[in-house]
Amino acid sequence: MAQLTASQRAQRELAPVRLTSEQLAEMRRAFEEELVKGLAMHKKHGLKWVPEECSFRMLDSCVASVPTGDEKGIYYALDFGGTNVRAVRCELLGGGKVKSQQNIKNLAECGGALDLMARDTTASQLFDALVECICELVDNNKEAEYLKRNPTKLGFTFSFPCVQAALNTSVLEAWTKGFATGYNTDEPVVGKDVVTLLTAAINRKGLGVECAAVVNDTVGTLLSCAYQKQPSTPPCLVGAILGTGSNCCYVEPEAAAYGYTGSIINVECGNFNKRLPLTPVDVIVDEKSPNKGQQLFEKMISGFYLGELVRLLTLRIFGDAAPAKVKEEFSLDTKQVSILAAAAVPGTQGSSATTAKCKATIKECWGWEVDDETIKILEDVAFAICDRSAALAAISIAAFSDRTKSLEAGGGLTVAVDGSLYVKNKWYGERIKQYLKDMLGDKASRLVLSAADDGSGKGAAVCVAAVRTA
Ligand code: BGC
Numbered sequence: 001m002a003q004l005t006a007s008q009r010a011q012r013e014l015a016p017v018r019l020t021s022e023q024l025a026e027m028r029r030a031f032e033e034e035l036v037k038g039l040a041m042h043k044k045h046g047l048k049w050v051p052e053e054c055s056f057r058m059l060d061s062c063v064a065s066v067p068t069g070d071e072k073g074i075y076y077a078l079d080f081g082g083t084n085v086r087a088v089r090c091e092l093l094g095g096g097k098v099k100s101q102q103n104i105k106n107l108a109e110c111g112g113a114l115d116l117m118a119r120d121t122t123a124s125q126l127f128d129a130l131v132e133c134i135c136e137l138v139d140n141n142k143e144a145e146y147l148k149r150n151p152t153k154l155g156f157t158f159s160f161p162c163v164q165a166a167l168n169t170s171v172l173e174a175w176t177k178g179f180a181t182g183y184n185t186d187e188p189v190v191g192k193d194v195v196t197l198l199t200a201a202i203n204r205k206g207l208g209v210e211c212a213a214v215v216n217d218t219v220g221t222l223l224s225c226a227y228q229k230q231p232s233t234p235p236c237l238v239g240a241i242l243g244t245g246s247n248c249c250y251v252e253p254e255a256a257a258y259g260y261t262g263s264i265i266n267v268e269c270g271n272f273n274k275r276l277p278l279t280p281v282d283v284i285v286d287e288k289s290p291n292k293g294q295q296l297f298e299k300m301i302s303g304f305y306l307g308e309l310v311r312l313l314t315l316r317i318f319g320d321a322a323p324a325k326v327k328e329e330f331s332l333d334t335k336q337v338s339i340l341a342a343a344a345v346p347g348t349q350g351s352s353a354t355t356a357k358c359k360a361t362i363k364e365c366w367g368w369e370v371d372d373e374t375i376k377i378l379e380d381v382a383f384a385i386c387d388r389s390a391a392l393a394a395i396s397i398a399a400f401s402d403r404t405k406s407l408e409a410g411g412g413l414t415v416a417v418d419g420s421l422y423v424k425n426k427w428y429g430e431r432i433k434q435y436l437k438d439m440l441g442d443k444a445s446r447l448v449l450s451a452a453d454d455g456s457g458k459g460a461a462v463c464v465a466a467v468r469t470a
Contacts, residue, residue: 009317010377016279017313017384019391021438023277028395028439030274035399038267039258046259047163049173057268060260061219061249062167063463066226066236069096071465076137076152076209078198079457080130081159081217082177082244082304083420085110087134088454089141090461096228098458103137119183119290123192126181127201135205147208154209155460158194159217159245161268167467170194170214176270177245177304180290213463216266217241217418218249220459221452225416227462233448234412237404239264241456242393242428243419244334245295246270246302250400269396270298281312288329301389303334303421309385310337314378325366336361338425340382345427389421390428394435397449407443418452 004012019027038058041050049057072094079086084106091099107116110129114121134154138144160179162170171193175181182188189197195211202209215223222239229236237251247270255263273296276282285299285308286292299305311332314322325331339361343354358375362368370378397415406413422429429449437444452459 006317006321006377007373010380013313013316014381014384016277017388019277019388024391024395024435024439027275027277027392028399031269031272031395031399032402034272034274035267035403039252039254042260043258047165049163055271055273057161057173057266057271059161059216059266059268060164061215061262061264061266062164063215063219063223063262063264063466065263065466066251067223067462067466069227069229069231070094071227071462073465074152075461075464076134076154077157077457077460077464078130078134078154079157079159079217079220079454079460081157081456083107085130085133086454086457087137088457088461089137090458092227092462092465096230098228098462100454100458101137101141102454102457103133103140105133117179117181119180120185121181122185122187123182123189123197124187124201124204126189127197128204130198131201131205131207134209135207138207144208148206149208151208151210153212153464155220155462155464156195156198156211156214157217157220157456157460158214159241159247159456161266161271162194162214162216164214167213167463168195168211174291174294176291176295176298177302178290183290213460213467215460215463216247216249217456217459218247219264219266220457220463221416221418221455222249222251222264222459223462223466224455224459225414225450225452227458228453229414229450233450234414234446235406236414236416236450237406238397238400238413238415239455240393240397240415240417240422241419242302242389242417242422244302244304246298246393246419248396248400250404252403253405267400270295270302272297276300281309281316284312285309297392301392303419306334306337306385306389306421307332310340310378310382313381313385317377317381318374323366323368325368332365334421336365337382337386338421338428340379341386342425342427344379344383345431348427386425386428387431390431391435394432394439397432397447398436398439401447402440402443407440407446412446412448414448414450416450416452416455418455423451
């Protein structure tokens with residue numbers, strides 16, 4: 001049998017990645033069924049997650065109401081949950097206005113000689129590094145002494161699955177997104193209240209802030225959008241993160257009937273695991289992760305994994321013709337994937353400048369000098385992976401939007417979206433909108449996707465403010 005060309009092998013590998021509308025419709029049905037099961041699970045078992053009953057954790061955010069935009073005051077926020085750590089000083093001015101200052105660091109920078117994600121790193125080492133990021137911001141503002149005399153409330157955005165019995169306590173159930181901090185130490189983070197860990201680190205530094213609320217980044221994004229949005233835009237009832245990780249929260253119309261304290265549910269839908277059309281590379285990505293068998297949906301959508309999926313497909317397509325560097329795990333990052341994918345978006349005119357940029361990207365990550373045919377294949381692979389991510393993200397947004405019952409005639413809702421994948425790639429958002437139109441028909445016109453401007457950080461501050469004025 002004649003050997004397949006690289007281009008033919010690419011078609012063979014990409015066929016299962018390109019999902020048909022029937023496959024998407026079937027997944028959406030399964031996703032919606034899971035949501036119904038999740039509500040029933042919460043009603044029956046309260047705070048306890050029973051994975052056999054539902055793959056979503058359906059966590060109570062303990063946030064009872066969406067802010068009005070009138071909240072005022074100065075608050076600090078700490079945002080931790082992926083590639084970056086961000087300390088924010090927010091001045092809420094009322095009328096939906098916020099003045100904010102930030103100290104953003106990537107995780108590697110924040111940890112210095114320590115790998116903050118590693119299993120040998122202890123909980124105190126991680127939380128000391130996080131608090132140091134706040135201290136720098138406080139020092140930049142020469143506010144340390146003032147805060148000691150006038151302790152200020154801090155909102156903590158902690159973007160991992162946590163059980164909350166109240167707004168100011170939050171027990172980490174499991175790490176995601178490649179984190180393994182504390183696993184090999186006698187100071188773990190999993191199973192602990194992150195407010196206690198943060199407070200201990202704050203006290204070690206003698207910083208004058210007090211953690212008053214913990215929110216997931218999806219919840220923070222929803223709250224921040226609700227605070228800042230124009231009164232003329234429809235209510236913000238869904239929050240989505242499409243970044244290093246992926247997840248959604250939404251305002252459940254019958255939250256109290258299902259036993260919730262708050263009305264916003266952090267679904268943790270990244271753990272969805274029904275009817276997923278997993279390909280061989282999805283299986284490898286999962287097997288190599290520290291949380292094997294979990295977050296399968298997230299592993300098909302979010303930035304932490306897209307580079308790996310593209311890299312593994314590249315190996316399958318090019319085999320030994322690919323240089324050894326392609327065998328190195330995590331040698332391609334999401335930013336590089338986005339550059340390649342952008343060149344293959346349907347309807348875009350490829351230019352020689354775009355091709356040159358893509359070739360330079362491949363040279364940079366893999367030291368590979370590729371010809372025109374090879375770069376075209378790599379662009380197609382990157383696009384297919386990102387487009388599948390957009391389609392799956394659309395499934396979740398469609399399902400939660402429908403569930404709020406605000407898409408009926410005369411209604412409308414805003415979906416707040418944060419995360420680098422969405423915020424930094426316009427074409428990715430356009431693909432989500434196209435999929436939403438295919439899935440929701442006319443109803444899609446009543447749905448506004450709003451890119452949050454540092455939603456997750458500001459949201460925690462807004463949450464503290466809303467509680468204080470309640
Ligand atoms: C976490 C969620 C988070 C999402 C986006 C997931 O890995 O489990 O809690 O909202 O990432 O950051």
